[in-house]
Amino acid sequence: MRVRRALTVGLTTLVAASLALSGCSSSDDSGSDGGGTKKLTVWLMTGSAPDALVDEINTEFTKAHQGWTVDYQVQQWDGIQDKLTTALAGNNPPDIVELGNTQSPRFVESGALADLSKSKDDLNGKNWLEGLAATGENDGKTFATPFYAANRIVVYRKSMFTKAGITAPPKTIDEFIAAGQKLQAANKADKQFQALYLPGQSWYTLLSWVWANGGDVAKDDGGKWTATLDSPEAQKGFEDYARIYKAMSKAPADQDEANPQQSTVFAKGHVAMFIGLPWEIGTATAPDGGDPKLKDDIGTFEIPGPSGPAPVFLGGSNLGVAAGSPNVDAATDWLKIMLSDATQTKLAANGVVPALTNLGDTVYGDNEAAKVMAAAATNGGKVTPVTPAWAAVESGTNPIKNAMTKVLRGTDVATASKEASTSITETMAKAK
Template sequence: MNTRRWLSGVAVAALFLAGCAGGAKEADPEITAPPTDASGEMTVWLMDGSQPETVVDAVNKKFNEKYPNVKVNVELQQWAGVQDKLTTAMNTAETPDVVEIGNSLTAKFADAGLLADLTASADDFGKADWLPGLIPSGELDGQRFGIPYYAGVRIVMYNKAHFQEAGVEVPKTLDELEQVAAKLSEKKGTKADGYSAFYFPGKFWYGALPFIWSEGGDIAVKDGDNWTGKLDSSESKSGLERLKRLVDTYSTAPTDGNEVQNWEVFQDGDIGMVMDSWWAPGAIVGANKEFAPNLGVFALPGVTADKTAPAFLGGSDLAIPEKSKEKELAAEWVKIITGTEIQTQLAKEGGVIPNNEASFAGHEGNEFLQVADQAAKVSAFTPVSPNWGNVESEAVLPDMLVKIFSGTASIDDATKDANAKIVDLLNG
């Protein structure tokens, strides 16, 4: 899976949807399975790099065992420009019958009236087993439009040799994380010496969210028809205060930089701990055999030892376009690829986080992915709003963090300003 391409693609705001009419409506009736002698042809749009070909072959084989007279055309799409392409295609009678969508954008497509309502059929897709952090993304105003396909998560990489030299172990709480950073700094050097006990670039908002959530804070919550900002709550500010202490004291990363090169700079040997995407450890092992023995990973701990910090689960949903003529067959295909058997295969062969815990079995023997699974068990999501893409495109959270870490604004002022912008964008 080309995960970095996926991450950059999901980050692109779906501004093309602004002109589409639509919105949530009353729930549609349950989509029932067609008879096994059904015939026809349907088209599936998946993203290039989201899954290996073996997974697609396994899904189609299982589907055709039940529906031998149905031809399935799976077409791989590129992330660049896909939002525009999806919007155009789903507005026509020639729409694909199944589409993969970055899960932070599902609400926007649903609000535009482009996706079929799957609310009555949600239990048939295994909703009871989905990871908690994947449940919100496919919903809008209480209705289900997207089915979780797979996810990604952030974990902490650490230098085993540095930990051994400092006589420290993997922290079990955020307080212990700060204590470990202090001991690493005492042994290996300070920021002034060029050593970073905890490396954290200023714009890394995905990495900042767990600190906010772990203290009980949030970005925003919906109150009736309107969104209320929560970044300036005492809980959110407490999480940001902890992160600022870590950045101010231990991070040599640019306060106006992003996390794209975290996994690369970590290999230079001047970093004790760094947060990065779940695929980064595997990339390091593949690229740097000499450094690999010093690479360790752990899930970011929470305030207490019994619970890790809630992690953001980005990823993809699968949806059925409203104008599809093959909704029933499409639903059966989606049930297969999002079911436990194929999800386990996807986890093993694709190296992603599956949509349910049972499929973590596909990561057996891979310590890096097993830690990612641990992080994914306690997870959360950004505000589910068709306007969330505007918050991302306006870089509200990165800008807030840069102000906080650079000292150009206090936490009180930065969160108050970000709150106002987010509320305005979400309620707009």
């Protein structure tokens, strides 16, 4: 779900050389007829799936593939792009890998992943989340499947809403600000109180209001990407962010949601709302650094837009098969189990949005935050530009963050958004 650093230049060349040296092709499955390694190596990221669920998948796989074993390895996000780059270009790559959805386009375009297009129907492709599926595609072909998604929602204290006389979650920005004013009036004795903790550089949240106003980050013209944050529609998103920030937040204008960790700030008792990922609820209610008593006092709702719920950035992960794997058919069979209705239902119970859109709300049980997150994902889940060049924007000094801080400190939106767009366009062009 995260982009840690730009991929090493020359991945395509390394992969091609590796395939030539090993004599492998992406369509060969030498292990499926008893002549191969009979071992499937699976790399998933830490926290992505419960060990018990992966054990179930591996057991089902080995029952159907006599003589096979699964070497399941949990990887850490820190440094994973470099590790994947090296591993996928080697002579003995892992067969199945998890990729952050913003990482996927570069691996897809590099030739590091096997073409799974012919197996798409068997992999439940008709039910895939569109936003995640797009990040695993190139030139009409599928090289990576969706795995799971997560997106931002508004987290709030029910007791504070009750105290302020707010009987229903706000659905529009005007209602959002009006609720904030009621909260501030009800807590005016607390000089540290904030109706909403919204740091100045929470740029994924900004994108919700950019998209809600009809703007976008960039446009693709025949492979040439041009940033469009300076369009009138996108500028309206900046204006909405500034309006909400100034009306409700005292958070730093030059920091993001991780500095300090916003869920920890929320847990201290002086904040009524924040916009974050569902796992941050766990941090806010943890015994270490949070407040366990909050568990029964937390509610959630979708991010308000100008006229209703706003689109959200659809973060998440994809799954791919190494182009250099000799076990593509067996790896595809493993993916079939992971992407089945049954397995995805169990994954959803872990508090994420499953890769499939056909499962309904019942898969979330009584997890209200997961239900709200899923509704937001299916109603308007979007992603950043689907191109390998985008990684360079996120891995460097993000110009969107700089623009946000400038706007909140008085720079006019037109100037700040133009500077950001120019910087993004130049960075993407250099990264090609």
